Every structure is written in C-alpha cells, then in structure tokens.
Amino acid sequence: MSPAKEYLEKLYEREPGLFPEGLRESPLTETDLLEIEQGLGYALPEQYREFLQSWLLPEGAVTVYVTFCGDYPNCFWKTYSKEKGGYIPSDFGNTVTVDLVWYGGYGNCAADYLELLKRRADGMAAWLEAGFIQLGAYYMEDYFLFYDLACGNVRRIHNEDTFEADWENPAAVRAFMEREALPLCPDFNTFLRFICLGEPYDEDEMVFRKSDEAI
Numbered sequence: 001m002s003p004a005k006e007y008l009e010k011l012y013e014r015e016p017g018l019f020p021e022g023l024r025e026s027p028l029t030e031t032d033l034l035e036i037e038q039g040l041g042y043a044l045p046e047q048y049r050e051f052l053q054s055w056l057l058p059e060g061a062v063t064v065y066v067t068f069c070g071d072y073p074n075c076f077w078k079t080y081s082k083e084k085g086g087y088i089p090s091d092f093g094n095t096v097t098v099d100l101v102w103y104g105g106y107g108n109c110a111a112d113y114l115e116l117l118k119r120r121a122d123g124m125a126a127w128l129e130a131g132f133i134q135l136g137a138y139y140m141e142d143y144f145l146f147y148d149l150a151c152g153n154v155r156r157i158h159n160e161d162t163f164e165a166d167w168e169n170p171a172a173v174r175a176f177m178e179r180e181a182l183p184l185c186p187d188f189n190t191f192l193r194f195i196c197l198g199e200p201y202d203e204d205e206m207v208f209r210k211s212d213e214a215i
Contacts, residue, residue: 011196035110057105129170155181
C-alpha cells in the first residue's frame, strides 16, 4: 500500500465526516495521468501520481486542523480551539493549531481533473502555467499553499504577498515563487502526513515532533 493510501486512511479514521461515502478507489488510470501531464505541461512527481491513484476524495474543499511547533507559532495572533469551536487569542507558546482548507479531490478522469484545477486557479492562471498547483490555504485562508511540480515540494506564501507578482507572466511567477514563497514540506508525502495525521510539525526544520517535544 502506498504512503498516500495509508495517510488518507488515517485521516478517514480521525475525521470520517470528511468522507460521506466512505473510502473509494480513485478511478484515475495511467492514461489519465499522461493526459493530465500533457494538459499541465509538466511531469507529475511520483508521490503525487500515487496520491491521484489512491483514494477518491470529495471534489469540494475540506477543512482539517493542523498544528505547527517551533518558532513559527509566534507569527500567529490566534490559535484554533476545538473545545471552543473557533479561534481564541494565542499565548505565543510552542504550538499553534490552525484551520487548513484543502483542495483534495479532482474528479473521475483527466478531463475532470484539468477542468476543476483550472477553475480553482481562476484569476491565478499564471501560477498553474508556471507549474504551481494551489493545494489550499490555512489560517483563515491568509496563507496560500502551492505544490511545485518542477521541484516536488510544497510552498507557502501570504496571500497579500502574491500581489507583488506579475499575475500575467508565468515565467515571472516562477521566479517570484522561487524567491519569495517559503518551503513548507520537502515533498508531497510529508504534506499528506501533515494534514492527515495531525502531528505537530516544525516548518523550519521540516520535521515532525512528538507532542511532548512540541509543548
């Protein structure tokens, strides 16, 4: 079983409500993946290919809650409290929990995938042409998450910082993102583990910590 399937099964165990129809096998075939690569103009990294052929996710965005640890929590004025059902003032400790809106599902075939991806990239088409798939956003959607097809990593950037890019020029977007967007996860499986397992994550070192290490 691929790591993608294992992580998504863990997410299903933790949050079964995110999968109203249960876990279903992805219908995407190798032919579909080739068509997707042709449509995007980029080869799909192996980990992402495994994800697309793992479990079928709902097409709509889903919300999960993730925990950062280390120095990064000092950047957040609020932390999400599941007990309170919303954000509360942060105590600027060693951990912070935030909402993450994840665009996980991509349809039943290559045509569905490409259509949905382009629809989600509405207004940011140059990012997609530059090889950046928007995976979602976190902390009340203040920060955008992008998967870099050229490098295979996941990058984060504040939504307001994207205003400094040339939104019409894919080459300029590529240079801008490589310069300004900070790496969050070194590869796609690390990103899946982060959102599926709920383990405290040190984004600076890009490693997971045990709960007692993070507090």
